[in-house]
Amino acid sequence: MRRLTPSAALIRRVLQRTRTVAIVGTSSSPDRHSYTVTRYLARAGFDVIPVWSDRSRVAGLGTYATLMDVPGPVDLVVVYRTPSAVPSHIAEAAAKQVEVVWLPPGTWSLAAEAAARQHGVTLIKDRCIMEEHRRLTTGQSGHPPKWGVHVRRRKPTYEDNRKRPDDSGYTPAGGGGRVVGGGGRAILGEKKMKVGAPSKRSGPRRRRGQ
Numbered sequence: 001m002r003r004l005t006p007s008a009a010l011i012r013r014v015l016q017r018t019r020t021v022a023i024v025g026t027s028s029s030p031d032r033h034s035y036t037v038t039r040y041l042a043r044a045g046f047d048v049i050p051v052w053s054d055r056s057r058v059a060g061l062g063t064y065a066t067l068m069d070v071p072g073p074v075d076l077v078v079v080y081r082t083p084s085a086v087p088s089h090i091a092e093a094a095a096k097q098v099e100v101v102w103l104p105p106g107t108w109s110l111a112a113e114a115a116a117r118q119h120g121v122t123l124i125k126d127r128c129i130m131e132e133h134r135r136l137t138t139g140q141s142g143h144p145p146k147w148g149v150h151v152r153r154r155k156p157t158y159e160d161n162r163k164r165p166d167d168s169g170y171t172p173a174g175g176g177g178r179v180v181g182g183g184g185r186a187i188l189g190e191k192k193m194k195v196g197a198p199s200k201r202s203g204p205r206r207r208r209g210q
Contacts, residue, residue, distance in 0.1 A: 011124060011132050014100050018075040020047040022098075024067055024089050025080035028056040034080040035059060037104075037130045044133060049074070067092040078102040078129055083109035094119035102129050 004012060021041055026034040039059035042048040050058040051067050064070050067077065067089060077093040079086050079101060086107055093101050100122045103112065108125040116123045 007124075008136070010122075011127065012136050014076065014102075014124065015129075015133055015136065018046065020049065020072070020074050021076045021078060022049045022051055022067055022070055022074045023078045023080065024051040025085075026050045026052055026058050026063075027080075028052065028054075028058050037078070037128070040130045041133070067096065070096070074098050076100050076102060078104065079107055080104060081107060083107055083112065086112040087115035090115040090121055090123075091119060094121050100124065102127070104128055 023034065023038050023041075026032075026038045029035055035058060038048055038050055038061070042059060042061060048059075048061060049070050050061050050063040051065070051070065052058055052063040053065055055063050055065055057063065067074075074093075074096055075098070077089065077098050077100075079089050081089060083106075086103065086109065090101050090112060098121070101116065101124075103123060103125040105126050105128065108123075112125075113123065115121075
């Protein structure tokens, strides 16, 4: 398997850990790329929060006027704004304790880089999040798994997972005794089969000399 570059490893880690994505500057027009990305991420299973100044619905989703208006935590912020407007959104993301800001092609600037360093925010720049998600998650079936949905898997249960006391003599191999399994009960049962109780039909046993 080919090893990932540091930037690709970072993108994979961010996408795997992200649940809530705020998209700042997305458009309500289906002809805009930001609209397509918003709809794609929502269908991929992420909790997508469009941030759009005129509060129009985007891809059927309700919007917030600013990033600071978004209630609750946000894992990732994607910014579709002109480069001059990006530093202020990085500061807002840091105020909401967002660790990663994603800048699509055409939005990065030296000022954005400086703002990210100042606020301790990690930048992913000049990459399309939709294309990266497709590239890293599309399997052989052609359908990307929903990384935005985190499912807790239960531990597998087995046929016999009961705990037994140490003096039971039980071992998984089966048989008799402590070494080969089966336990003391198996040995006692075996002795009963060999000796057993006297048969009622045979009558009482006679002593020698009688």
